[in-house]
Structure formats: C-alpha cells, structure tokens
Amino acid sequence: MTGIEDYTRQYGLVDKIDAFGYLDYLAANPDAPRKHGKVVLVTADTPLKASRGEGKTTTTIAMIDALRERGIDAAAVLRQPSMGITAAGSKGGASGGGKALLTHPEIVDWGLCGEMGAIEAAQNLLVSFAEKAIDDGLLDTVLVPRVSEVPSRSLRQIAVDRGKGNVPERVVLTPTCELMQIVVLSRSMDEIAERVSKMVAGTKDGKAVTFGEFIDLWRITGILTDAVKPAKTETVNGSPVYVHGGPFANVSLGIPTLVSVDLACALHDVVIVEAGYGADAGAQKWLDIACREFGAQWPAAAIVVTRASTWRDDPALSWRYPFHVQRLEGLGIPTFPLINLWEGEDDQVPALEQTAAELGFRKPVIGNLFRDGGDALAPQLDDFVAAVTGEEETDVPASHRGEPLVDNVKWVASHAYGVPAERVIEKAGFAESLADARRLCESAGIALDDLALVAVKSPATMTDNDAAPADDRTVTLKKVEVHAGAGVVHVNLTTSLTTPMPKIV
Structure with missing residues (x-):
C-alpha cells in the first residue's frame, strides 16, 4: 500500500516530502488512510522591538511536546527563517531554545533546508531574463527586484548602466520576494508555473509585460524542484515538525506554505501553525489572506504568546496584548493567552493570573518554556484540549476580493x-x-x-x-x-x- 514514506527522501539531516505528490495521491484515492487534523494558530503580542521575539517557536515546540505527552497526535509547522538576519544576530532563530528545541536547529536557522537558496536563484534568474529583455527591446523597465539572503544597504536602490541610460533596480531579502509568496500560496507545480507566468517583469511603453510572454517557465520551475518540498525534522523529544516557507509577516506573508499545513493535517490530529511576528502581522495574514482568500483551514484555537515584561512594563503599550486576545476571541476562535516567563519571573505568576482574570481572558497558560519545555505546559492544557477536540466549527468570513x-x-x-x-x-x-x-x-x-x-x-x-x-x-x-x-x-x-x-x- 502506498504511504507517506513513498513520497519522502533524505535531504542532509532532514527529510524532504513531496507534498504535492502525496496530496494528489490522497485526492485520487479517497479511501486511502488519512487524518483531518485541526489547525491551531500560534501568534504573539506585538514585540517591543522587532529584533526581540516573544517566544512563538519555543511555545510551538513546547506545545506539541506537551500534547503528545497527553496522548494527542500533534505536529508543528514552522516557517523557514531568513538566514541573513538570523545568522547576523539581528533576531532570534526559528528553532526554539532550551528544552523546547529542534534536534538540528542550525539546519533551520542557516537556511540549509534548501528552499531559500533555490528561490533566491530562481527569482534572480527571472531578473536576468528581464535585463536581457531590455537588450532585446522587449522591456523598458525592470519591476522585479533581485533577492539576497545577505543584507546590504548599498543594494536597496541601485541603477544598472545599460549603455543607453540607467535602469533602476533594487534588491530585497529572499523571504520578502514575490516568488517566495508564490511558493507559499501554491498547491501544485502547475500552479507555480502559472503564477510565475503572470509575474510582471517590467513595462514596455508604459504597459505591463509578464514573464509568460517571453521565457520558458520550465527553467524556473526546475530550480524549485526541491524547494517546493517541506522539510521534516523533529524536536529533541521526538515530536514531528515540518518547516517550509518564508518569514517576515510585516513585509510579506510570514506564514508557512499552505501545502505544508495541508500535508501535516493529513498526517496528524492537531497541527500547530506558527505565524510571523505579532497577531497584527502573521495572524492577520493567516486569517485574512491564507484562510479568507486562499482556502486555508480556519483555526480551531489560537495561542497568543507574550512575555511578562512586554505585557506589563510599558503602560503606553499595555493595550496591545488584550486587543489581540479579544480580537481573536471575537472571531469565534477560542484564544489562550500564554505568558513565556524568563528566569527569575516565577514569583509573578499569581499577579499575572489576576490581571488576566480582570481582563476577562481565559485562564492563562504560564511557564518558563526555555527551562522546562513541554513539561511546563502539559498540566495546564485541559481547557485547551477541550476546545481543540470539540466539534464546534466557525465559518470562514467572506472574501474581500472585488472591494476597493x-x-x-x-x-x-x-x-x-x-x-x-x-x-x-x-x-x-x-x-x-x-x-x-x-x-x-x-x-x-x-x-x-x-x-x-x-x-x-x-x-x-x-x-x-x-x-x-x-x-x-x-x-x-x-x-x-x-x-x-x-x-x-x-x-x-x-x-x-x-x-x-x-x-x-
């Protein structure tokens, strides 16, 4: 009998899964064994500084370890971080920490699952084709930026001397580029090819010219053969984790690929999906873009992570965390505040619980997840498990397409x-x-x-x-x-x- 192992192969220290192929197999064989896992969205308070996360990945890893400790088949789907920012120390990685950690965090944090490099190469090849199209008189301008995983201020806005005048170009980080968005939102290689063909390469006489008008798309899709396959790794406690798709929910989508979440839901009962930055960024984009516009699963529950210091230490910003929790609850999503303690903050738990009660929150989940991992969460998850395993479902709100x-x-x-x-x-x-x-x-x-x-x-x-x-x-x-x-x-x-x-x- 065909199974997921037939679509899985070794890729360095992780596995790569042909999610397109496996999901096509399930669609063609409705009697094949599969699950219909529920999605739980992990998001966060808006961080005080962009470089300081609240602990979403650490929470996500601790949550699946805790759920599996309670006998629930749970998995996580994480974003592939930007190596250029992670390695440069501008923000934390995307592999957790302490006892809530992946087995090979460097593989994730340094982009060695492969998709960042392949997407970078593919989009840069598109730009090269656009530049050649200028030489051939097919374009006057180039509108697609080159991409790099290494930040450079000098490349933010550049001009290329074409001999007959300069052509403005620019460079952005890989996860912010359009080709990354295409990979995140597509559910087949044919869809990727169709979307690449619709990318606006530049203009000729002021009118848009798309790549489909002058290049063979197989040159691009061939580069992406492995990049479209989610990587599978695990936590130090053996819980399954899928990694696929770009970060940066403030300037792009900041969510895992839709196909990686579909894959995980076919294999597990509960799938924890991490969205980038705060609830105003990644969660907003999961709900209003992935779900509302592209058919992703509406969350069965949400977890909003914060630190005790972020929530309470700046009175002028203290409105943000309650706003996020209450907004998600208002959408019919059971929302659980989770406070990720730092060392030395255990004595604050009673005061934090009292403040949460005064705000009308569900009982908060509180723990030092770096120090204690899933062991800190497992005893606190009765209400969460009841919400996730319940039968109640919320309809996805209507699309906004067509509105001004x-x-x-x-x-x-x-x-x-x-x-x-x-x-x-x-x-x-x-x-x-x-x-x-x-x-x-x-x-x-x-x-x-x-x-x-x-x-x-x-x-x-x-x-x-x-x-x-x-x-x-x-x-x-x-x-x-x-x-x-x-x-x-x-x-x-x-x-x-x-x-x-x-x-x-």
Whole structure:
C-alpha cells in the first residue's frame, strides 16, 4: 500500500516530502488512510522591538511536546527563517531554545533546508531574463527586484548602466520576494508555473509585460524542484515538525506554505501553525489572506504568546496584548493567552493570573518554556484540549476580493489595529502610487481590487504611534506595489525595510 514514506527522501539531516505528490495521491484515492487534523494558530503580542521575539517557536515546540505527552497526535509547522538576519544576530532563530528545541536547529536557522537558496536563484534568474529583455527591446523597465539572503544597504536602490541610460533596480531579502509568496500560496507545480507566468517583469511603453510572454517557465520551475518540498525534522523529544516557507509577516506573508499545513493535517490530529511576528502581522495574514482568500483551514484555537515584561512594563503599550486576545476571541476562535516567563519571573505568576482574570481572558497558560519545555505546559492544557477536540466549527468570513483596495485597508486597520476608517490617512504621493498600480494591472488584464491585500508595516508597531492615546492613533497609507503572480498587492503603512541591516555581534 502506498504511504507517506513513498513520497519522502533524505535531504542532509532532514527529510524532504513531496507534498504535492502525496496530496494528489490522497485526492485520487479517497479511501486511502488519512487524518483531518485541526489547525491551531500560534501568534504573539506585538514585540517591543522587532529584533526581540516573544517566544512563538519555543511555545510551538513546547506545545506539541506537551500534547503528545497527553496522548494527542500533534505536529508543528514552522516557517523557514531568513538566514541573513538570523545568522547576523539581528533576531532570534526559528528553532526554539532550551528544552523546547529542534534536534538540528542550525539546519533551520542557516537556511540549509534548501528552499531559500533555490528561490533566491530562481527569482534572480527571472531578473536576468528581464535585463536581457531590455537588450532585446522587449522591456523598458525592470519591476522585479533581485533577492539576497545577505543584507546590504548599498543594494536597496541601485541603477544598472545599460549603455543607453540607467535602469533602476533594487534588491530585497529572499523571504520578502514575490516568488517566495508564490511558493507559499501554491498547491501544485502547475500552479507555480502559472503564477510565475503572470509575474510582471517590467513595462514596455508604459504597459505591463509578464514573464509568460517571453521565457520558458520550465527553467524556473526546475530550480524549485526541491524547494517546493517541506522539510521534516523533529524536536529533541521526538515530536514531528515540518518547516517550509518564508518569514517576515510585516513585509510579506510570514506564514508557512499552505501545502505544508495541508500535508501535516493529513498526517496528524492537531497541527500547530506558527505565524510571523505579532497577531497584527502573521495572524492577520493567516486569517485574512491564507484562510479568507486562499482556502486555508480556519483555526480551531489560537495561542497568543507574550512575555511578562512586554505585557506589563510599558503602560503606553499595555493595550496591545488584550486587543489581540479579544480580537481573536471575537472571531469565534477560542484564544489562550500564554505568558513565556524568563528566569527569575516565577514569583509573578499569581499577579499575572489576576490581571488576566480582570481582563476577562481565559485562564492563562504560564511557564518558563526555555527551562522546562513541554513539561511546563502539559498540566495546564485541559481547557485547551477541550476546545481543540470539540466539534464546534466557525465559518470562514467572506472574501474581500472585488472591494476597493483602500476600503480593504481601512477594514484591516479597524479590525487588526484598532484604528477606525476615518483615522486612516493618505500620505502625499499615495494616490499617485495607487493610480500607477491600477494602470499597471489594467494593462496586464488584472483587476487591482481582486488581489489579496498584504499590509506592509513595522513589526514593532500596529499604528503610526502605538504610544499615542487611543483616540489619536492613526494609520498612514504610503505606497502600493503589485505582485500579480502571487495574486497579492502590497500597501505600505508604516516604516519598514525589506533589506534590514544586521547587528554587530
């Protein structure tokens, strides 16, 4: 009998799984053994600093270890982090820590599962084709950025001397690029090829020219043969973990690939999915893009991670954690606050529990997960297990495709950031950027308002100034950028870089 092992092969110290092939097999053989796992979303409070996470990955790993200790077949799906930022010490890795750790954390943190390098090569080859198309008179401009896993300030905006004048180009980090988004959202290699063909390479006489008009797509899809396969590894306690897809939920999607989650749900009863940065970033994009627009599973429950210090030490920002928890509860998702203690904070537990009760939260889950791992969580999960294993399901809200883009942004600002529509401001130049994006889409035969919205924002703030009084908080719209192949449109809201610089370590 055919099984998952027939679609799995060794790839260095991890396994690679042909998820496209296995899920096609299950679709063609409805009587084949499979599970229908429920998704649990792990997100976080908005961090005080972009470089300081709240502990989502450590929590995710500790959670599956704890659930399996209780006899529940649980697995995790993690994002592949950006090696350039992780290795440079600009933020923590994506492999947990202490007793809540992957067996080979360096494999994940240094990009050795392979997809980052392959996606980098494939998108850069696309740019090379676009540059050659200028030589051949097929393009006047190049609109697709080159990508790199190594940050460089000098490459943020460059110009290439073509002999007949300079052609502006730019470089972004790999996980922020359109090809990464295509891999994250696609469920077959044919879909990837179709989406790449719709990527706007540049313009000729002011009109969009797509890659499908002048290149053979097999040259790109061939590079991605292994990159589209989720990596499988495990925790130090033997719990299964799948790693696939890019981070950076502030400037891109920041969620694992949809196919990796589909795969895990076919193999396990509970699948913990980690979304990037805070609930205003990764969770918003899982719910409003992956679920609402691309058919991903609506979470059976959510966990919002914070540190005791983040939640309580800055009064001007203390509104954010309750906002996240209450927003997810308001969507019908049983939401469990989890407080990830640091060493020396155990004596704060009674006060934290009292504050959570005063805010009307479910009973918080509290523990030092680095020190104690899943052992800290297993005794506290009765309510969580009851919620996840219950029969109640919530309908996925309707798509926003077709709504005017600015109305869509205002909806996100209101629901995900707590800023009403009347306090969403358009910066000088935004209207022109929106008009340019609309003309580009029209020339490519695409309706701008049919693209899914990706809010591009600071990872450490939800509004223009989170410390401002509630009635003074605003969100400013700055720029629009079309990713037609991925089926998304970026709207820049607050200052954020797609090529952040490392720290000196």
